[in-house]
Amino acid sequence: METSPLQRALKAAPDRSSVGQARPEQEFFCFKVGELRLGVPSETVLEVFRAGRLTPLPRTPAFVMGVTGHRGQVLPVLDLLRFLGKGEARVGERTRLCVGASGPYVAAVVADSVLGLRRILTSDILPPPLGGDAAAEHLLGVVQPGTRGEGIALLNFAKLLQTARQRAVMR
Amino acid sequence: MSLESPSPKSAPRRKSTSKSATPAPTDTGIRVLIEAIERVLAGDLTARAPVGELAGEAALVAELLNELVRQLSNAEARKAITSKEIDRAIDGLIALVRQGDLARWSKVTEDDQLAPLLEGFGNVIETLRTFVREINEAALRLSSSANQVLTASTQHETSSTEQAAAIHETTATMEELKHASAQIAENAGAVARVAEETLGAARAGRGAIGEFIQAMQQIRTDGVAVADSIAKLSKRVERIGTVVEVIDEIADRSDLLALNAALEGSRAGEAGKGFSIVAAEMRRLAENVLDSTKEIKNLITEIREATAAAAGAADASKVATESGEKLGAVAAQAVEGILAGVQETSDAARVINLATQQQRTATEQVVASMAEIEDVTRQTTQASKQSTGAAVELTQLAGRLAELIRRFKAD
Numbered sequence: 001m002e003t004s005p006l007q008r009a010l011k012a013a014p015d016r017s018s019v020g021q022a023r024p025e026q027e028f029f030c031f032k033v034g035e036l037r038l039g040v041p042s043e044t045v046l047e048v049f050r051a052g053r054l055t056p057l058p059r060t061p062a063f064v065m066g067v068t069g070h071r072g073q074v075l076p077v078l079d080l081l082r083f084l085g086k087g088e089a090r091v092g093e094r095t096r097l098c099v100g101a102s103g104p105y106v107a108a109v110v111a112d113s114v115l116g117l118r119r120i121l122t123s124d125i126l127p128p129p130l131g132g133d134a135a136a137e138h139l140l141g142v143v144q145p146g147t148r149g150e151g152i153a154l155l156n157f158a159k160l161l162q163t164a165r166q167r168a169v170m171r
Numbered sequence: 172m173s174l175e176s177p178s179p180k181s182a183p184r185r186k187s188t189s190k191s192a193t194p195a196p197t198d199t200g201i202r203v204l205i206e207a208i209e210r211v212l213a214g215d216l217t218a219r220a221p222v223g224e225l226a227g228e229a230a231l232v233a234e235l236l237n238e239l240v241r242q243l244s245n246a247e248a249r250k251a252i253t254s255k256e257i258d259r260a261i262d263g264l265i266a267l268v269r270q271g272d273l274a275r276w277s278k279v280t281e282d283d284q285l286a287p288l289l290e291g292f293g294n295v296i297e298t299l300r301t302f303v304r305e306i307n308e309a310a311l312r313l314s315s316s317a318n319q320v321l322t323a324s325t326q327h328e329t330s331s332t333e334q335a336a337a338i339h340e341t342t343a344t345m346e347e348l349k350h351a352s353a354q355i356a357e358n359a360g361a362v363a364r365v366a367e368e369t370l371g372a373a374r375a376g377r378g379a380i381g382e383f384i385q386a387m388q389q390i391r392t393d394g395v396a397v398a399d400s401i402a403k404l405s406k407r408v409e410r411i412g413t414v415v416e417v418i419d420e421i422a423d424r425s426d427l428l429a430l431n432a433a434l435e436g437s438r439a440g441e442a443g444k445g446f447s448i449v450a451a452e453m454r455r456l457a458e459n460v461l462d463s464t465k466e467i468k469n470l471i472t473e474i475r476e477a478t479a480a481a482a483g484a485a486d487a488s489k490v491a492t493e494s495g496e497k498l499g500a501v502a503a504q505a506v507e508g509i510l511a512g513v514q515e516t517s518d519a520a521r522v523i524n525l526a527t528q529q530q531r532t533a534t535e536q537v538v539a540s541m542a543e544i545e546d547v548t549r550q551t552t553q554a555s556k557q558s559t560g561a562a563v564e565l566t567q568l569a570g571r572l573a574e575l576i577r578r579f580k581a582d
Contacts, residue, residue: 005452005453005456006449006453009448009449009451009452009453010445010448010449012448012452027437029434042437043437043438045434046434047431047434048427048431048434049427050423050427094423096427116430116433116454117433117437117447117451
């Protein structure tokens with residue numbers, strides 16, 4: 001008898017009792033934008049949806065791409081590449097908008113593709129390199145490329161959103 | 172004549188001298204007479220009796236005697252003249268007989284009795300001279316004519332020999348012509364045969380070209396069918412593309428849904444863990460579907476390119492077959508031309524064959540005629556040779572005649 005994908009997934013899942021006890025780990029929402037592989041704590045991410053029509057906002061910093069409507073809510077859309085000074089994001093058919101929340105402030109960031117939720121061992125998280133650039137202040141740490149895949153820069157999403165908001169308001 | 176004149180004069184002179192010189196007695200007169208008679212008898216007809224010296228009867232006798240001697244002397248003189256003329260006539264006759272000299276005849280005479288005779292002879296000789304002259308002339312003419320005849324005959328003989336040679340040559344040429352025309356007939360026959368073969372080959376070529384054109388039409392029809400099939404295939408592939416787009420869309424939505432579900436699970440904390448894992452698995456499935464659809468899209472792109480290439484190839488094939496058909500039509504036309512040409516060649520060769528055969532027959536007739544002509548010419552040559560011989564003989568005879576007649580001298 002053929003097993004359904006759901007049954008296979010359940011079989012592959014680790015035993016609930018054993019999880020968390022072995023080694024401390026943290027779940028990150030990982031995505032790709034431009035050449036960057038970024039990860040943000042999964043609890044800061046509310047939802048992911050497809051990029052619809054963006055309405056540009058006047059008198060805003062370049063990293064604010066505009067606003068978009070989602071479920072009756074108007075969300076600002078941020079370009080992390082511009083924000084971090086790593087280039088410029090492009091909005092296409094497959095572009096995802098990841099909704100993040102920092103307290104009452106909610107905003108969406110552009111992602112070319114979503115890598116998924118990753119559980120990363122705390123021991124694998126390395127501190128951000130010293131003397132880094134502007135991006136360094138928002139970094140929680142980095143995961144070196146290794147057995148579990150490519151290297152990922154882990155961001156403090158809440159802080160980043162706050163900073164962005166402040167900068168946008170300052171203007 | 173000369174003898175006649177002095178004697179009457181001398182006689183009186185002598186009579187006077189003797190009369191004056193010697194007045195002799197009678198006896199002496201007789202003696203004188205006797206002497207005179209004796210001298211006359213001795214042949215001296217000039218002797219006269221001296222009448223002057225005598226007298227009487229003696230003088231009379233002397234006179235008579237003198238008269239007698241005178242008459243005798245006259246008769247003698249006439250006789251001498253006559254005999255002289257007779258001698259001349261005899262000489263002329265001798266010359267006539269011996270040397271054939273007709274020129275030395277004289278009709279002139281003092282003798283009346285001889286004159287008719289001489290004239291008669293003269294007439295005869297004149298006639299003879301005329302004859303000789305005419306014969307001579309005729310002989311000359313004959314000789315000239317005979318020479319001309321000989322020349323003509325020789326010329327005729329030569330020309331007849333030449334004619335024979337020419338006829339011989341012509342016959343040889345005609346023989347060669349006969350052989351040549353036979354060869355031409357043979358060659359024309361060969362040409363006709365080759366033309367027949369070519370005709371067969373060209374007909375086969377025409378058939379082959381017809382088949383070729385049919386095959387080309389078939390290929391074109393097939394090509395059209397192939398193009399239709401390709402168009403249909405292209406439409407189906409487009410349809411598949413649309414379906415794949417739909418699947419893609421669904422997979423993308425599934426992906427998003429699974430992702431959000433995972434986030435929800437994650438927020439639920441420990442309780443939502445299993446849900447998150449299922450959602451992740453769901454997401455992976457959706458990603459698999461997306462990968463598959465991507466692959467299908469690539470395949471569709473490849474198929475599209477391939478069908479485009481096939482359509483292009485079909486178009487090219489159509490153009491090629493059309494040009495092939497045209498070429499086939501041109502080739503068919505060319506072969507038709509070849510057929511017509513070969514047919515003409517064949518007919519012409521046959522006509523040449525017939526004509527040369529007729530020519531051969533004609534040539535044979537000409538050869539036969541030439542043989543006859545040669546025969547006749549040979550006879551002619553023979554005849555002209557004989558004629559030449561006769562002419563030679565005639566010339567000789569004419570020469571002989573001329574020679575004979577030359578013995579007579581007419582002038």
